[in-house]
Amino acid sequence: xxxxxxxxxxxxxxxxxxxxxxxxxxxxxxxxxxxxxxxxxxxxxxxxxxxxxxxxxxxxxxxxxxxxxxxxxxxxxxxxxxxxxxxxxxxxxxxxxxxxxxxxxxxxxxxxxxxxxxxxxxxxxxxxxxxxxxxxxxxxxxxxxxxxxxxxxxxxxxxxxxxxxxxxxxxxxxxxxxxxxxxxxxxxxxxxxxxxxxxxxxxxxxxxxxxxxxxxxxxxxxxxxxxxxxxxxxxxxxxxxxxxxxxxxxxxxxxxxxxxxxxxxxxxxxxxxxxxxxxxxxxxxxxxxxxxxxxxxxxxxxxxxxxxxxxxxxxxxxxxxxxxxxxxxxxxxxxxxxxxxxxxxxxxxxxxxxxxxxxxxxxxxxxxxxxxxxxxxxxxxxxxxxxxxxxxxxxxxxxxxxxxxxxxxxxxxxxxxxxxxxxxxxxxxxxxxxxxxxxxxxxxxxxxxxxx
Amino acid sequence: xxxxxxxxxxxxxxxxxxxxxxxxxxxxxxxxxxxxxxxxxxxxxxxxxxxxxxxxxxxxxxxxxxxxxxxxxxxxxxxxxxxxxxxxxxxxxxxxxxxxxxxxxxxxxxxxxxxxxxxxxxxxxxxxxx
Numbered sequence: 001x002x003x004x005x006x007x008x009x010x011x012x013x014x015x016x017x018x019x020x021x022x023x024x025x026x027x028x029x030x031x032x033x034x035x036x037x038x039x040x041x042x043x044x045x046x047x048x049x050x051x052x053x054x055x056x057x058x059x060x061x062x063x064x065x066x067x068x069x070x071x072x073x074x075x076x077x078x079x080x081x082x083x084x085x086x087x088x089x090x091x092x093x094x095x096x097x098x099x100x101x102x103x104x105x106x107x108x109x110x111x112x113x114x115x116x117x118x119x120x121x122x123x124x125x126x127x128x129x130x131x132x133x134x135x136x137x138x139x140x141x142x143x144x145x146x147x148x149x150x151x152x153x154x155x156x157x158x159x160x161x162x163x164x165x166x167x168x169x170x171x172x173x174x175x176x177x178x179x180x181x182x183x184x185x186x187x188x189x190x191x192x193x194x195x196x197x198x199x200x201x202x203x204x205x206x207x208x209x210x211x212x213x214x215x216x217x218x219x220x221x222x223x224x225x226x227x228x229x230x231x232x233x234x235x236x237x238x239x240x241x242x243x244x245x246x247x248x249x250x251x252x253x254x255x256x257x258x259x260x261x262x263x264x265x266x267x268x269x270x271x272x273x274x275x276x277x278x279x280x281x282x283x284x285x286x287x288x289x290x291x292x293x294x295x296x297x298x299x300x301x302x303x304x305x306x307x308x309x310x311x312x313x314x315x316x317x318x319x320x321x322x323x324x325x326x327x328x329x330x331x332x333x334x335x336x337x338x339x340x341x342x343x344x345x346x347x348x349x350x351x352x353x354x355x356x357x358x359x360x361x362x363x364x365x366x367x368x369x370x371x372x373x374x375x376x377x378x379x380x381x382x383x384x385x386x387x388x389x390x391x392x393x394x395x396x397x398x399x400x401x402x403x404x405x406x407x408x409x410x411x412x413x414x415x416x417x418x419x420x421x422x423x424x425x426x427x428x429x430x431x432x433x434x435x436x437x438x439x440x441x442x443x444x445x446x447x448x449x450x451x452x
Numbered sequence: 453x454x455x456x457x458x459x460x461x462x463x464x465x466x467x468x469x470x471x472x473x474x475x476x477x478x479x480x481x482x483x484x485x486x487x488x489x490x491x492x493x494x495x496x497x498x499x500x501x502x503x504x505x506x507x508x509x510x511x512x513x514x515x516x517x518x519x520x521x522x523x524x525x526x527x528x529x530x531x532x533x534x535x536x537x538x539x540x541x542x543x544x545x546x547x548x549x550x551x552x553x554x555x556x557x558x559x560x561x562x563x564x565x566x567x568x569x570x571x572x573x574x575x576x577x578x579x580x581x582x
Contacts, residue, residue, distance in 0.1 A: 149498045
């Protein structure tokens with residue numbers, strides 16, 4: 001069955017009724033240079049039987065390894081109830097239904113999600129989510145420029161210790177909108193950014209907490225610096241970490257203005273890079289510049305509680321080209337998973353996950369440090385992830401660890417040339433002491449095989 | 453029946469302008485507030501902001517639409533109606549009085565004279581309706 005439901009005859013009738021000769025003629029005004037052309041790398045279709053076989057074979061490859069890779073996606077235990085409930089017909093739909101008269105359950109769920117995110121981040125308002133952490137950061141940058149009425153600058157200072165993939169995604173999204181991202185380098189000992197050396201006009205500062213290396217920049221000082229210089233503070237945070245660390249709403253004297261992040265750690269598996277879930281919160285004062293859906297609680301004609309889309313005049317279906325964003329949807333199903341995950345864990349549960357994860361990392365770092373061959377690269381506090389420095393490039397070690405069933409971490413040399421001997425290692429509550437010991441053995445074996 | 457006070461000048465985009473020396477007061481017309489329906493939010497410019505005639509300078513949002521407000525003349529914003537922040541309904545209740553939006557100190561005090569008169573604006577609104 002073809003994915004496009006129109007038959008060739010339907011197409012002929014539709015084209016004839018608008019007076020266009022062919023589909024090609026219909027898209028004539030799109031310049032050739034912008035067309036994707038034939039998808040040459042994409043193979044033609046295969047049967048369901050062949051597909052299942054291929055996927056099963058690939059899934060088996062995954063299951064062999066114990067993974068210590070984080071770098072933006074984190075393997076946490078997901079209670080079985082989460083996806084069992086998400087898979088129910090009432091939730092499992094290709095499109096998030098927003099009609100208040102037909103979708104009170106879905107709307108209430110999103111409202112609960114928003115409430116949970118505001119409490120976790122100690123922010124005043126949350127939206128119904130955006131695509132993923134990287135697009136959430138890009139939307140936060142665009143929003144900050146719109147919201148900063150005191151400072152008309154279209155430059156944004158971005159901490160260089162943010163996930164490089166996020167910075168790249170943001171560059172792609174803002175570069176044709178007359179917005180300049182200035183990436184502020186990080187200190188090579190501490191791994192975090194300090195206060196900007198050069199004063200300048202910036203609409204906003206974007207800081208990651210924890211940062212890409214698991215390190216914790218001084219968000220209080222950065223937030224105050226930001227506000228003293230007429231810029232808005234944007235925090236990119238790990239939601240699990242928020243159960244332990246100071247949430248963005250409490251940074252500095254006035255708190256962050258916008259807080260975003262990747263919701264994947266909240267009940268979403270690490271599966272081939274997605275789909276993931278971007279969350280987004282802000283101060284009430286700038287909520288009208290927030291992109292995306294927002295669900296509000298109201299009362300119906302009988303005075304009972306009810307839920308409905310609110311502040312819709314920000315959005316495309318009303319404001320058209322001047323909408324706050326071209327994002328007019330959300331990750332409904334993943335929001336459902338995150339909401340159920342958070343409900344099942346509660347604040348105590350999430351805190352235990354954060355503590356167990358971080359203690360596991362500390363144990364691993366102690367084990368590795370005692371070998372005398374491996375150092376923790378950056379000084380200062382971190383959360384559940386750290387860069388370790390090896391005597392040789394990380395890329396030489398990783399395949400040898402994989403042969404022993406261990407995915408040893410992310411090769412930082414891929415993004416930072418100066419860190420080619422460094423591995424970014426993450427530990428979550430899923431790793432036992434025995435797993436940590438296996439990691440140490442596999443790494444030492446790999447180093448020995450390389451003559452270290 | 454919408455009111456069109458004759459001591460005001462108007463824009464095609466439905467703003468009204470009242471001149472007081474080198475300062476002009478700007479709001480939206482009775483006809484405009486009626487067409488918009490219940491106003492729920494007004495985004496005002498910053499005091500001190502400079503504008504050219506035709507600049508998008510504010511936004512008025514009702515339950516069914518969001519519309520841009522254009523600067524009628526070039527100048528500097530000297531005051532905004534802070535009451536609208538908590539009481540946007542003033543735009544519906546008193547569009548020509550308490551529902552004003554902002555004041556602009558004009559660069560050229562004769563600029564207002566080129567705007568529409570009440571009669572011209574009323575004719576335009578009536579033409580739109582038919």
